[in-house]
Amino acid sequence: MDCRRARAxxxxxLTGNLPEGARSELERHLxxxxxxxxxxxxxxxxxxxxxxxxAPAPDQELVARFRKRLDDVDLGMGDVPxxxxxxxxxxxxxxxxxxxxxxxxxxxxxxMSRGGGAGGGPPWPxxxxxxxEPPHAARLPAEAALVQEYTEWAxxxxxxxxxxxxxxxxxxxxxxxxxxxxxxxxxxxxxAAGGDAVIGGYxxxxxxxxxxxxxxxxxxxxxxxxxxxxxxxxxx
Amino acid sequence: xxxxxxxxxMLQVRGGDRDALGVLFERHHAKVHALCYRMTNSRSAAADxxxxxxxxxxxxxxxxxxxxRFTTWLxxxxxxxxxxxxxxxxxxxxxxxxxxxxxxTDPGQAATEVERLDLLQQALHRLPADKREVLILSxxxxxxxxxxxxxxxxxxxxxxxxxxxALNELRESxxxxxxxxxxxxxxxxxxx
Numbered sequence: 001m002d003c004r005r006a007r008a009x010x011x012x013x014l015t016g017n018l019p020e021g022a023r024s025e026l027e028r029h030l031x032x033x034x035x036x037x038x039x040x041x042x043x044x045x046x047x048x049x050x051x052x053x054x055a056p057a058p059d060q061e062l063v064a065r066f067r068k069r070l071d072d073v074d075l076g077m078g079d080v081p082x083x084x085x086x087x088x089x090x091x092x093x094x095x096x097x098x099x100x101x102x103x104x105x106x107x108x109x110x111x112m113s114r115g116g117g118a119g120g121g122p123p124w125p126x127x128x129x130x131x132x133e134p135p136h137a138a139r140l141p142a143e144a145a146l147v148q149e150y151t152e153w154a155x156x157x158x159x160x161x162x163x164x165x166x167x168x169x170x171x172x173x174x175x176x177x178x179x180x181x182x183x184x185x186x187x188x189x190x191x192a193a194g195g196d197a198v199i200g201g202y203x204x205x206x207x208x209x210x211x212x213x214x215x216x217x218x219x220x221x222x223x224x225x226x227x228x229x230x231x232x233x234x235x236x
Numbered sequence: 237x238x239x240x241x242x243x244x245x246m247l248q249v250r251g252g253d254r255d256a257l258g259v260l261f262e263r264h265h266a267k268v269h270a271l272c273y274r275m276t277n278s279r280s281a282a283a284d285x286x287x288x289x290x291x292x293x294x295x296x297x298x299x300x301x302x303x304x305r306f307t308t309w310l311x312x313x314x315x316x317x318x319x320x321x322x323x324x325x326x327x328x329x330x331x332x333x334x335x336x337x338x339x340x341t342d343p344g345q346a347a348t349e350v351e352r353l354d355l356l357q358q359a360l361h362r363l364p365a366d367k368r369e370v371l372i373l374s375x376x377x378x379x380x381x382x383x384x385x386x387x388x389x390x391x392x393x394x395x396x397x398x399x400x401x402a403l404n405e406l407r408e409s410x411x412x413x414x415x416x417x418x419x420x421x422x423x424x425x426x427x428x
Contacts, residue, residue: 011400015374017381046407050375052353053360055270056279058286062269066261066287070254073294175301180391 001025003036010040014047124206126164127213130230131222133200149221157205162216168201200227204234238263242306250297261290264307267377268314274372275318276325277361285321289314304386311377311387315369322365355417359409367402370395 001009001022006029012018013026030037059065157163207213210233217229238245238259248256265286272289273282292313293300300309360368366388373379373387381395388395 008396008400011403012396014403015381015399016378017396043403043407046403046410047375049352049356050360050371050406052349053274053357055273055282055376058266058269059283062265062283062286063258063262066265066290067258069287069291070258070294073254073291176299179389 001029003029003033006030006033006036007039010036010043013040014044124208125210125213126204126206126234126236127210127217128232128234129203129205129217129220130199130232131201131203131220132228132230146221146225153219153221154203157203157216162205162207163203164206165204166202169199243302246293246297246300246306247302249293250300254294257290257294260293260306260310264310265290267307268310270376271311271314271372272318274360274376275315275365275369276321277357281321285317286314289317292317305383308379308383308386311373311379312389315373315387318369319365351417355413356406356410359406359413362409363402363405367398367405370398371402371406374399 006026009018009022009026013023018026030040154163154166205213205216207216213233214231217231220229222229240248240256240259242260242263245256245260249260268289269282269286272285273279276282276285289310293310296313300306360371363371369388370384373384374381379387381392381399384395384399385392390398
C-alpha cells in the first residue's frame with residue numbers, strides 16, 4: 001500500500017468501513033511510514049474528539065407537541081384517502097381470483113388468444129391495459145356485486161378470445177429505482193405526494209385494431225368506479 | 237413498548253394512520269433531533285425540524301417502498317429538511333459565528349475542554365453541508381457508507397471521498413480556529 005492509498009484508508013478505518021484485508025495492509029504501511037503514522041494519529045484524534053460533542057436531548061414536551069400537530073394535519077388536500085387501498089383490494093383480489101379460480105381465463109384465453117382472435121386469420125395486435133386506481137375512493141356496491149361485475153367483464157373478454165393475460169399487482173408499496181445506484185429520492189418519486197395514479201393490475205387483450213381495443217376497455221367496470229385505464233399497443 | 241416493527245407502522249401510516257406515525261415519532265425522534273441539532277447547531281431549529289421531518293413522512297408516505305430500513309428512509313427525509321433549513325439561513329449563520337468567535341475573549345485563561353469542544357463545534361459547522369452530513373451520519377448514527385449513500389442519494393465512492401475530505405477539513409478548520417483564538421487571547425493579554 002502506498003502513502004496515497006494509506007491516507008485515504010485512514011478515514012475508512014476510523015469509520016469502520018475498511019475491509020479486513022485492507023486494514024492489515026494499512027497497519028503494515030503505518031509501521032514503516034512515520035509521516036502516514038502521524039497523519040493517521042492526527043485524524044484519529046480529530047475523529048475521537050468528535051465523540052465529545054454531545055447533542056442535547058429533545059424537549060420532553062416534543063412528543064406531545066408533535067401529536068397535537070398531527071391532530072391538526074389535514075389528510076385531505078393532495079392526499080389519498082385511506083380507503084383507497086381498500087378499494088383496490090376489494091376489486092382486484094376478489095374479481096381476478098374469481099376469474100382464474102373459476103377457470104374462465106384458463107378455458108378460453110390460453111387456448112384461443114394467440115391464434116389470431118376468435119375467428120382465426122392473421123394475429124390480432126395486442127394491447128396492454130394498465131388499471132390505475134381511482135384518485136379518490138368511490139362509492140362502491142356490496143363486495144359480492146362488485147366481484148361479480150368485474151368477473152363477468154373478464155370472463156366476457158375470455159369468451160370472445162380477447163383475453164391474453166391479466167394480473168392483479170400486490171397491495172404493497174412500489175419500489176422506485178433511478179440513477180446508476182438505483183436510488184430515488186422519496187420526495188421526487190412518482191406519486192410521492194399522493195397525486196399519483198397507482199397501478200392496481202393489468203390486462204393484456206388482443207383486438208382487431210386500436211379502436212376496438214379502446215371500445216372494449218370502455219366497457220370495464222373499473223371506469224365506473226373512478227379508476228383510469230391506460231391503453232398501450234404492444235409492439236411485436 | 238409497541239410490538240409493531242417500523243415497517244409495519246409505516247405501512248399503517250401509508251394507509252393514513254396518524255397514530256402509527258405518533259408511535260414512530262416517539263421511537264425515533266431523539267435520534268432525528270440529534271441529527272438536526274448537529275446539522276444546524278441550533279436547539280430550537282432542531283425541535284422544529286424534527287417535527288417537520290416526521291410531517292414529511294405523512295406527506296410522502298406513498299413513496300415509502302419498504303425495501304430499505306425505515307431509519308435510512310427517515311434520515312433521508314430529515315437530511316432534506318435540514319439542508320433546506322441550512323441553505324435558508326447559511327449567510328446569517330456564518331455572520332453570527334464570526335461574531336461569536338470575535339466576541340469570546342477570556343484573557344490569560346488556558347483553553348478548557350469546554351472551549352476546545354466549542355471550537356470543534358464551530359469547525360464542524362463550518363464544513364459545507366454535504367461534508368458535514370456524511371461525517372455526522374457516520375460518527376453519531378453509525379451508518380455505513382452504503383446507508384449514507386442511500387440517505388444522501390449519491391454513490392458509495394462519493395461518500396468515501398467526502399468523509400475523507402470532511403475529516404481533513406474539520407481538522408484544518410479546527411486548527412485555524414485554535415490559532416485565531418490564541419491570537420485573540422494574546423492580543424487581549426498584551427493590552428492589559
